Amino acid sequence: MIRPLLRWLWMLLGWLELIVLSMLLYPLAFLPHRKHGRPWYRRLFRLWCKAWIDALGVDLRLHQRNRKTLPRQYILIANHPSAFEDIGIPSLFPVLSLAKIEVRSWPVAGRISAAAGTLYVHRESRDSRQQAGQDMLDALQAGHNIALYPEGGIKGKRLHDHFRYGAFDISLRSGIPILPVFLHYEAQDDFHWSSQSLPRKILEFMLSNNNRVNYHLYDAFHPQQFEDKESYCNHVHSRFLEWQRRHLD
Numbered sequence: 001m002i003r004p005l006l007r008w009l010w011m012l013l014g015w016l017e018l019i020v021l022s023m024l025l026y027p028l029a030f031l032p033h034r035k036h037g038r039p040w041y042r043r044l045f046r047l048w049c050k051a052w053i054d055a056l057g058v059d060l061r062l063h064q065r066n067r068k069t070l071p072r073q074y075i076l077i078a079n080h081p082s083a084f085e086d087i088g089i090p091s092l093f094p095v096l097s098l099a100k101i102e103v104r105s106w107p108v109a110g111r112i113s114a115a116a117g118t119l120y121v122h123r124e125s126r127d128s129r130q131q132a133g134q135d136m137l138d139a140l141q142a143g144h145n146i147a148l149y150p151e152g153g154i155k156g157k158r159l160h161d162h163f164r165y166g167a168f169d170i171s172l173r174s175g176i177p178i179l180p181v182f183l184h185y186e187a188q189d190d191f192h193w194s195s196q197s198l199p200r201k202i203l204e205f206m207l208s209n210n211n212r213v214n215y216h217l218y219d220a221f222h223p224q225q226f227e228d229k230e231s232y233c234n235h236v237h238s239r240f241l242e243w244q245r246r247h248l249d
Contacts, residue, residue: 007057011206014054021048026108029115036096036139037117045116049091056205058084059212062092066219073145074179074220075136077167079240080149081157082191083201084213085183090116092215095147096139098132106198119146123153133166140174150233157188159237159244168223168232177220178236182243184214216247 025041025048033041053060076095078085090097097113101122104110114120119135122128136146150163171178185191190208193201205211218239226232 007211011055011057014051014057018048018051018055021051022108022112025112025115029111031115033115035117036142036144037115042094042116045112046090046094048112049087052087053091056084056202057211058088058205060088060091061212061214063214063216066217068219070179071177071220073140073143073176075140075167075171075174075176076145076147076179076181077150077236078147078181078183078215079159079244080151080154081183081188082154082185083193083198084185084191084205085149088183088213088215089147089181093145093147095145098136098146098148100153101128117144129166133170136170137174140170140176150237154193157192158248159240163233163237163240165229165233168226168229168236171221171223172226172229172232175223177222179220180218180236180239182216182218182240182247184216184247186210186212186214214247216243218243 021044025044028041028044037045076089076093078089086097086099086103089095096117096119098119098121099113101120103118104114104120106113117139119132119139121132136148139146148167150167151160152164167178170176187208187210190204190210191213196204221232221236223232226235
C-alpha cells in the first residue's frame with residue numbers, strides 16, 4: 001500500500017517540476033536560437049525530459065554493459081517499441097534526436113524540442129529523408145552526438161525484420177561510430193504505442209503496474225570494421241536480435 005502512494009507522490013512532484021520547467025522553456029523557445037540549439041537550452045531540455053520521466057512515474061535504469069570506454073562522439077541507435085524513448089534517450093545521453101515531423105506541431109513540446117536542436121524527418125518523403133541525412137551529417141560535423149531509430153518508426157513490441165541503412169551510411173561517411181542501446185520495457189503492453197492518442201498513452205504509462213524500464217548500453221561499432229552499409233546494417237541488426245533473445249525471450 002505504501003509503495004503505490006509513494007509513486008503517486010513522486011509523480012505529483014514530477015508534474016510540478018515539469019510545469020515549472022515548461023513555463024521557463026516555452027517562452028525561451030521563441031527567442032532566436034542556433035541551428036542545433038544553444039548549449040544552455042539543450043541542458044535545460046535534458047532536465048525537462050527527466051521531469052517528464054518523474055511525472056510519468058517511470059523507473060528508468062541504464063545498464064552499462066559496455067566493456068570499452070564510450071567513444072568521444074557517436075551516433076546512438078536503439079530499437080523503437082514505444083514513444084517513451086523520445087524523452088528517455090535524451091534524458092540519459094547528450095544527443096540531438098531525429099524525430100518524425102509530426103512532433104514539431106505538438107503543443108508546447110514541439111516548440112521546446114525544436115529549440116533544443118531536434119532534427120525532423122517526414123518518413124514518407126524521400127526528399128525529406130535525404131535532407132534529414134544531410135542534417136545529421138551537419139550536426140556530427142558541428143561536434144554533436146545524434147540519436148535515431150533504424151527501424152524507421154514504431155513497428156511493434158519486437159524488433160522489425162530489418163533496419164534501414166541511413167544510420168550506417170552516415171557512420172561510414174562521417175567515420176563516427178554507432179553506439180547501440182537495447183530498450184527493454186518490462187510491461188510491454190503498457191508501453192507499446194500503437195493507435196492510442198498521446199493523452200491516453202501518457203495515462204497508460206502512469207497507470208502501469210510495472211513501471212520498470214531498462215536501457216542496455218553496449219560497446220560501439222566502428223565503421224572501419226565494415227566495407228559497406230549493407231554488411232554494417234545486417235551485422236548490427238543481428239546483434240540486436242541477440243540482445244532481444246537475451247532480454248525478452
